[in-house]
Amino acid sequence: MGTKKKKKIEWINILAPFVVLAIIVVILEVLAKSGKVAEYVLPAPSKVVAGTIKSFGRAILPDFLFSIKIILIGFISATILGLLLAAVFSQFSIVAKATSPVIIWLVITPMITLVPLVLLWLGNDPNVRVIIVILQASPIICLNTLTGLTTIETEKKELARSVGATRFQAFIKINFMNAMPQVFTGIKLGCIFSIIGSISADFVAKTIGMGNKIIQFTKYVQTDLAYGSILLVALLGIGMYMLIEAIEKKVVIWRK
C-alpha cells in the first residue's frame, strides 16, 4: 500500500507543472485573442508555435545549430576546466584561499561586459564565443567543486588517516566522491551560465546565433518568431538541465 501511495504522489509531482503551464498558456491565448493587447506586444501562443514551426528550417535552424554548438562545446570545456582547477586548488589550502576572491569576482562579472574586448583581442570569428561561454561558466563550477572538496567532515578525514590512506588515495576514494553534491550544483549552474554567456555574446557580436535572431526578429516586429526563439533557447536549457539532474540522481544516490 505504501508504494501505491508513493506512486500516486510521484504522478502528481510530474503532472502539476504541466497543469500550471497549461493554465498560463490558456490565459495568454485568451488575453491575446481578446484584442486588448497589441499583437506586437503579445502574440497568441498558438501563433508563436505555428509561426516558429513555419519559419524554423529557413530562418532559425542555422542559428539554432550554431548556438547549440557554442553552448555544448563551451559548457563541456568549462566543466572539465572548472573541475581540474578546483582539484588543483584544493590540494594547496593557501592557493584555494588566494584564488577564491578572484573566482568569485569572475562569477559575479557578467561576461557580456567583456565580450567587446574579447572580440577586439581575438577577432570576429563567431567560434570565439566558445571562450565567452567558458569564461562565464567555469568559475561557478570551480567555486562549487572547491567548496565540496575542501569541506569534509572530521570523521571522514580520521577514517582516511586511520587506514593510512595516502593523499592520492584519500582524494580519489573520499574527497572527490564527498564533493559530488556540490560538483553537481556547480555543473547545473554552469549549464545555465553557458546559455547566458552564449546568448549575450550573440547580442554584442550580432552576426549569427539565437541571440542575434532574437534581436533581428524584434527589430522587424516579428514578435511571434522572437518569442519562438526565446522558447527554443529555454527548451534547450531545460533539456540540458534535466539530463544533468538525471545523471546526478544516478551518482549521488545518498542525497534524498
Added chain:
Amino acid sequence: MKVPKIEYDNVTKIFSTRRQKITAVQDFSIAIEDGQFVSIVGPSGCGKSTVIRLLNGIIPPTSGEIKIDGVPHGKKKLSKERLKKMGFVFQEPNLLPWLTIKENVALPLKVFHMKESEDWERVDELLNMVGLYETKDAYPTEVSGGMTQRAGVIRAMVHNPEILLMDEPFGSLDGITQDALDMEILKVWEKTKKTIIFITHNIDEAVLLSEKIFVMATQPGRLISIQDVHLPYPRELEMKETHEFIDFSNMITNLLGELELSIIK
C-alpha cells in the same frame, strides 16, 4: 618479563586553539596486555577518545611515547605495517554513503593493498557473522542504524588487526540494539582474543564487557583510577542484575561523582 601489547608512557596531548590551550590528556601512562579487553570511562571532555586517536596515529601526541609490542611510534607518520595492526570503530558508523555495505567493509583492504584471497574471503565471513550478508549490496542510507554500526565494526576487523579501538561505538543506538551489539562484541573477543580498547561513558557497559577499566577525569583529561573487573566470563546480560555488578558499577560512579563535587567546591 612479557612486553605489554600497548604502552602509554607519560603521554600528553595539548590542543592549541587561537584563544587558549586545552590539555586533552595529561601524563597518561598505562599498559595493556596482549588479548585484554579494557575500557576507558569518564565524563565527556576527559580525553578518552583522544587516547585511542593518539594510538591510531590519527593525531600525534604533544609529548610522551606510545609503544606497540615494545616498539615506539616515533615521530613520523605511522607506517602502514603498524596501522594494519589496528582497527578503529567510530562513534557514528562513519560509512561512506557512496559505497555499498560490502564495499565499505572492504575499504581498508583496498587502502592497505591486501589482495590475498583469504583476506577477501574474510569480508564475506564477517558479513555473515553479523548478519549483513543479505544486505551487503545495499547502501548505508537504505539500512538501519544497528546495521550500519555492525558494518562499522567489521570494517575495523577486515584486515585482521591485533588491536580493536572502539570509540563509544554503540552510544547512539537504542538500548536493545546496544545490548545485542555488546554481546556480539564479547563473542568476537572470546573467539579471536584481539586486544580491545573500548571507550564509553556508560559505566554499566564498561563493567559488562571488560577485564579492566581505566577511569578518567576532566580538566585536564587524566587517569584517576584503574579497576579490575572480577566477574567471570562468559559474561551475560543477566549479570547486570547481580549485587556484585551493581556494587562495582556504583563504586566507579562514585569515583567520578566525588571528583565532580570536588571541582564544584
